[in-house]
Amino acid sequence: MKKIIINVMCLIAVATPALCQQNIFGGKQVVSPEINADGSVTFRYASREAKDVKIDGDMLPLTKVETPFGMMDGYKPTEMHCGNDGVWTFTSSKLNPDLYSYHFVVDGLSLPDPANICQMRDGNSFTNTFLVSGDSCSLGYLYSVNDVCHGTISKVWYDSPSLKMRRRMTVYTPAGYEGNTDRYPVLYLLHGAGGDEDSWTTLGRAAQILDNLIAQGKALPMIVVMPNGNAQDQAAADYVPSAAVHTIGGGGLEGGVEPFEKSFADIMTFIESHYRVKAGKQNTAIAGLSMGGGHAMGISLLYPDRFDYVGLFSPAIFLGGQRPEELTADNAVSKTSVVSKLKRQFANAPKLYFFAIGRSDFLYKADSNFRSILLNNNLHFQYLETEGGHTWRNWRHYLTVFLPQLFKH
Amino acid sequence: MKKIIINVMCLIAVATPALCQQNIFGGKQVVSPEINADGSVTFRYASREAKDVKIDGDMLPLTKVETPFGMMDGYKPTEMHCGNDGVWTFTSSKLNPDLYSYHFVVDGLSLPDPANICQMRDGNSFTNTFLVSGDSCSLGYLYSVNDVCHGTISKVWYDSPSLKMRRRMTVYTPAGYEGNTDRYPVLYLLHGAGGDEDSWTTLGRAAQILDNLIAQGKALPMIVVMPNGNAQDQAAADYVPSAAVHTIGGGGLEGGVEPFEKSFADIMTFIESHYRVKAGKQNTAIAGLSMGGGHAMGISLLYPDRFDYVGLFSPAIFLGGQRPEELTADNAVSKTSVVSKLKRQFANAPKLYFFAIGRSDFLYKADSNFRSILLNNNLHFQYLETEGGHTWRNWRHYLTVFLPQLFKH
Numbered sequence: 001m002k003k004i005i006i007n008v009m010c011l012i013a014v015a016t017p018a019l020c021q022q023n024i025f026g027g028k029q030v031v032s033p034e035i036n037a038d039g040s041v042t043f044r045y046a047s048r049e050a051k052d053v054k055i056d057g058d059m060l061p062l063t064k065v066e067t068p069f070g071m072m073d074g075y076k077p078t079e080m081h082c083g084n085d086g087v088w089t090f091t092s093s094k095l096n097p098d099l100y101s102y103h104f105v106v107d108g109l110s111l112p113d114p115a116n117i118c119q120m121r122d123g124n125s126f127t128n129t130f131l132v133s134g135d136s137c138s139l140g141y142l143y144s145v146n147d148v149c150h151g152t153i154s155k156v157w158y159d160s161p162s163l164k165m166r167r168r169m170t171v172y173t174p175a176g177y178e179g180n181t182d183r184y185p186v187l188y189l190l191h192g193a194g195g196d197e198d199s200w201t202t203l204g205r206a207a208q209i210l211d212n213l214i215a216q217g218k219a220l221p222m223i224v225v226m227p228n229g230n231a232q233d234q235a236a237a238d239y240v241p242s243a244a245v246h247t248i249g250g251g252g253l254e255g256g257v258e259p260f261e262k263s264f265a266d267i268m269t270f271i272e273s274h275y276r277v278k279a280g281k282q283n284t285a286i287a288g289l290s291m292g293g294g295h296a297m298g299i300s301l302l303y304p305d306r307f308d309y310v311g312l313f314s315p316a317i318f319l320g321g322q323r324p325e326e327l328t329a330d331n332a333v334s335k336t337s338v339v340s341k342l343k344r345q346f347a348n349a350p351k352l353y354f355f356a357i358g359r360s361d362f363l364y365k366a367d368s369n370f371r372s373i374l375l376n377n378n379l380h381f382q383y384l385e386t387e388g389g390h391t392w393r394n395w396r397h398y399l400t401v402f403l404p405q406l407f408k409h
Numbered sequence: 410m411k412k413i414i415i416n417v418m419c420l421i422a423v424a425t426p427a428l429c430q431q432n433i434f435g436g437k438q439v440v441s442p443e444i445n446a447d448g449s450v451t452f453r454y455a456s457r458e459a460k461d462v463k464i465d466g467d468m469l470p471l472t473k474v475e476t477p478f479g480m481m482d483g484y485k486p487t488e489m490h491c492g493n494d495g496v497w498t499f500t501s502s503k504l505n506p507d508l509y510s511y512h513f514v515v516d517g518l519s520l521p522d523p524a525n526i527c528q529m530r531d532g533n534s535f536t537n538t539f540l541v542s543g544d545s546c547s548l549g550y551l552y553s554v555n556d557v558c559h560g561t562i563s564k565v566w567y568d569s570p571s572l573k574m575r576r577r578m579t580v581y582t583p584a585g586y587e588g589n590t591d592r593y594p595v596l597y598l599l600h601g602a603g604g605d606e607d608s609w610t611t612l613g614r615a616a617q618i619l620d621n622l623i624a625q626g627k628a629l630p631m632i633v634v635m636p637n638g639n640a641q642d643q644a645a646a647d648y649v650p651s652a653a654v655h656t657i658g659g660g661g662l663e664g665g666v667e668p669f670e671k672s673f674a675d676i677m678t679f680i681e682s683h684y685r686v687k688a689g690k691q692n693t694a695i696a697g698l699s700m701g702g703g704h705a706m707g708i709s710l711l712y713p714d715r716f717d718y719v720g721l722f723s724p725a726i727f728l729g730g731q732r733p734e735e736l737t738a739d740n741a742v743s744k745t746s747v748v749s750k751l752k753r754q755f756a757n758a759p760k761l762y763f764f765a766i767g768r769s770d771f772l773y774k775a776d777s778n779f780r781s782i783l784l785n786n787n788l789h790f791q792y793l794e795t796e797g798g799h800t801w802r803n804w805r806h807y808l809t810v811f812l813p814q815l816f817k818h
Contacts, residue, residue: 049517108458117533117647124526145649150566150575157559166559178683238526240554274587
């Protein structure tokens with residue numbers, strides 16, 4: 001009897017495609033993507049009308065693509081081939097366990113894969129994703145929802161008196177938090193330009209990485225706070241559309257401390273009064289990617305006695321308003337000032353100052369100059385250099401390397 | 410100097426459209442949708458290649474569309490018109506304050522509006538949305554993120570021993586919860602077939618409705634628990650793709666209590682041990698839409714002394730495996746059994762048994778028969794009949810009517 005009812009509902013769904021009705025039955029006509037036994041992945045797009053269908057994504061072979069700065073690592077959209085059944089297909093090479101992003105390009109138009117419900121917002125655009133899992137040591141496993149205890153992801157609003165607005169952030173509390181009275185160390189984890197408070201828990205896979213590393217005993221249970229680093233915004237642009245005016249700016253220190261960095265005390269005050277966090281710099285970490293790496297650098301300088309663990313992932317660093325490579329004799333005072341602040345921070349002997357970047361990152365040169373400042377002043381840091389560029393693939397990876405080192409000294 | 414850096418990053422973003430890179434600059438070329446001063450809304454789609462562009466959505470005039478069951482309320486995709494600038498436009502009539510859903514149909518292909526970042530997953534598909542706000546009494550205001558104190562939305566995992574899996578749910582805690590030690594009443598709020606634990610906080614606007622009604626003093630602060638009602642699933646299909654096998658089933662009672670309803674004690678046990686909820690039926694409510702309305706009916710029958718407040722929004726009700734209109738002499742025993750259970754439930758004098766449906770809902774006839782059972786047995790309920798059908802527009806509205814009545818007796 002139930003089966004008949006379902007069929008009736010199906011007919012209605014087909015007959016009245018009103019958007020606000022529940023989508024009881026998806027329109028999936030082909031399986032895409034399909035992970036094959038040999039580790040390759042097949043993508044399918046059903047269309048008899050399309051004349052040209054390409055696929056673009058980071059599961060394609062990395063190649064050199066031309067940019068205004070010369071040849072850089074990138075991906076070239078690749079032709080899909082149409083079968084007699086009207087289904088366009090493309091099969092990748094064998095892929096490593098990882099998270100991948102892609103979309104179709106149909107007659108020149110970028111389209112999501114209509115057969116893949118996994119779609120993530122990345123700033124102002126959307127991308128399809130798929131996961132290739134692997135053994136428990138693989139990155140693909142760490143990015144997957146496995147059968148382990150899961151922490152909670154919360155969207156929380158806090159008051160920011162210094163920015164004069166209520167603001168939204170994401171907070172990860174580890175499995176068990178709501179059912180006990182323990183206190184936990186805290187990591188502040190910051191996104192990049194174009195991102196927001198949602199970024200680290202979508203393409204960043206922060207919650208999955210934390211759940212899995214904690215379950216494996218490789219990372220300690222911790223609270224992770226992921227605020228919105230765009231100082232003019234209350235929240236992600238899709239959550240508060242009218243209020244969303246993106247600011248883009250790297251970490252600043254002199255002659256204009258960035259508003260977000262100045263407002264960071266509001267975030268720490270809120271977290272310390274609303275969550276059971278362990279006090280003290282030995283229990284407090286800060287990390288970020290790109291603009292957020294600049295923020296993490298700048299905030300840890302502003303509060304040199306607050307963070308024993310600092311992570312800079314492909315950081316966008318400004319020194320006195322200039323990037324490291326732009327420092328001249330005229331603004332050496334700024335550099336001098338930054339060095340003195342860095343020395344003050346390192347006099348507190350942070351337990352980990354972690355710096356990671358990809359060899360083809362467009363910030364590589366600038367970040368090398370900043371690393372030189374650290375090296376020349378005997379300021380000890382841990383350095384990880386990888387393949388690839390300014391990508392979520394690298395930032396997820398860096399997080400898996402950073403987390404197991406926290407709060408264990 | 411910063412401006413130059415930004416331009417540099419822009420060039421790179423254009424040159425290497427790698428999907429996993431941060432989308433620093435969106436591709437917005439036109440403004441769409443644009444809410445005009447006269448209350449109409451203009452939609453724009455830029456394409457010189459397209460031959461035919463239509464718009465489909467629930468801001469179009471409601472009209473009768475043909476279905477296998479005769480003419481029913483629905484929307485007809487409407488032509489957009491192309492200007493000399495290659496921009497296709499459509500302007501709606503003046504719209505009431507509300508949340509609207511739409512998409513484009515470009516040469517027969519359903520497409521999201523590339524200029525609108527507001528996109529929500531509705532089960533297995535995606536839809537663009539926009540809000541028309543209004544004065545503080547309007548529905549559009551209640552659905553908006555206004556400058557009021559906001560509660561927290563959490564994605565929480567619980568163990569379900571009876572379903573033998575870890576499962577994900579959404580929990581709303583009212584503003585202030587994390588910063589105090591108060592106890593709160595609790596509403597269990599259930600989604601429909603095709604939905605999941607995300608539904609009520611996306612198209613359902615539950616968090617905004619709660620924030621605004623609580624801020625206005627119209628609803629009491631409460632905890633709202635939104636589990637996944639598909640008993641075979643751990644979580645929404647986009648969150649745990651491999652585990653997602655949707656079950657579709659209305660509320661069942663006899664000869665097969667639905668697994669979700671049987672497992673509901675797992676949810677209540679978890680919530681009572683992990684959240685500061687007030688005990689007692691006077692502090693406990695349950696409501697749901699469509700399948701979730703059936704669940705709310707069935708669960709409140711299974712636990713006749715647990716809920717003083719029950720809300721059935723367009724409920725899909727099965728009685729002994731049959732829908733109300735399918736009861737015959739042969740299965741009267743089932744009906745008799747349900748009636749005796751309803752009488753037992755109502756003997757506990759629930760403070761509110763709320764029943765709402767739209768006049769053009771395809772469940773109208775079946776639900777009328779269930780209401781007859783209530784009426785014929787002098788089981789008191791509150792009845793709300795509205796225009797429209799089986800739509801989120803109605804379910805959001807019903808929630809705004811239901812919430813202010815809770816926990817005030």
